[in-house]
Amino acid sequence: MPAITVDNLTKSYGQTLALEDLSFRVEEGEVFGFLGPNGAGKSTTINVVLDFIRPTAGEVTVLGLDAQAHSREIRSRTGVLPEGVETYDRLTARQHLEFAIDSKDADDEPEALLERVGLVDAIDKKAGGYSKGMSQRLMLAMALVGEPDLLILDEPSTGLDPNGAREMREIVREENARGATVFFSSHIMEQVEAVCDRVGILRDGEMVAVDTVEGLRDSVSGGTSLRVTVDRVDDETLQAVRSLPDVSDATTEDETTLVVQVDGSKTAVLSELEDRGIEVRDFTTREASLEDVFQSYTTGSEVEAQ
Template sequence: MPAISVDTLTKSYGQTLALSDLSFEVEEGEVFGFLGPNGAGKSTTINVILDFIRPTAGQVTVLGLDAQAHSREIRSRTGVLPEGVETYDRLTARQHLEFAIDSKGADDDPEALLERVGLRDAIDKKAGGYSKGMSQRLMLAMALVGEPELLILDEPSTGLDPNGAREMREIVREESARGATVFFSSHIMEQVEAVCDRVGILRDGEMVAVDTVSGLRDSVGGGTSLRVTVDRINDDALQAVRSLPDVGGATVEGQNPPTLVVQVDGSKTTVLSTLEDRGIDVQDFSTTEASLEDVFQSYTTDTSTEVEAR
């Protein structure tokens, strides 16, 4: 049984189509990265999953239960970190957690939870004085209350510094090890690739790719970028490199010393020999595998041509 099953979900606001025929499944126990640029429909999807908004068409099932008919039951077994939410200014971290514990009928210790998210020192301070990162930590602690079967984290890294983001990923790993399913939305690939078993990329309300991290990497054609440091560069040489059949593109990056960045699929030596044939001295070169960020870019930017949606 999948933890979350979204089946031909459509949501429109008047003429605007926020989600169109979206279908995907999140397996029990996995860490699923829900990736997409801002405005792609990630929050809309999560809002339907939590019954904050009602679908125009389609069906969402969470933990085997209909998301609309059994929302309370679902939310009692789910921990949620909502996006872009203000905490209650006049309540302390302890009171926030006591409210969550009380609401879920759990018996967690507020101090232990705050210790986990690194907010132990601020336990009796009012949340009104918190920084954005502190509020985010508090919300994460609230999501952890009651050892939920499913964690839904909507842009959890918002407001966190790199260290905070790393700690947050650590908690995701711990929760996953405990057996929880984690549904993790983000608009930054880097945040999800480190922790997610699978990633779904959403664009304009449609899922354009669902795969494992390595699968996604392969899907953009093993794209390697070759970085060549040369003594000088001219247009003639640049054109020659660009016209090679295996080269996807070449750009000059920096002039001192001149560096060429070449997207290449096949033989790298051809590129190097082409340059040398034109009397250009290759001083150094290196190759890098296409980063997942590049993969993400290729799926979500209009300029990409090679990528086919599904």
């Protein structure tokens, strides 16, 4: 049974279409990265999943239950880290957690939960004095209450420093190892590729790609990007490099830097340059990253997508 099934989901606000005929599933036990630029419709999707907003058309089931009709039961088995939310200024971290524990009829200890997210030192401080990162840690701790079957994390790295983001990913792995399905939204590929089994890329309210991390990586052509620092470069040289058999694209970054997308031999590029009497001062190569995949899917350019 899939943890989340979204079928032909459409949500419109008057004339504005936030989601258009969106369909995807999140399998039980996986970590699913829900990726897309800001405004792509990630939060709208999550809001429908949690019944914060109602769909214009389409169906959503969560843990096998209809998202609208059985919302309370779904939420009793789900831990949520909502996005762009303020905590209660006058309540301490302990009170926030006691409220969540009370609400879910769970028997967690606030100390133990805050220990996990690294906020135990501030347990009796009012949340009004917390930094953005501390609030985020507190809300992550609230999401963990009651060992949920499903974790929905909406932009969980917001406000976290790199170390905090790493700790957060560690918790995602722990929860997944315990058996929880994790649905994790982000606009930064780097944060999902390290933990996600599968990634779905959303753009303008439509899913443009769903695949494993490896699958997405394989979908990129021009596997390597070669960066060459030279003494000079002209259009004629650029054309010559572009016409080489293994080269898919070549651009100049500035007057002395050349960026070449190359699928096979790099030496052919360097030889071509030297044959033309251009001095190669330095060069570096870089494997195409998932960030490039993400870029290609979300900016609409066809530079690298096959």
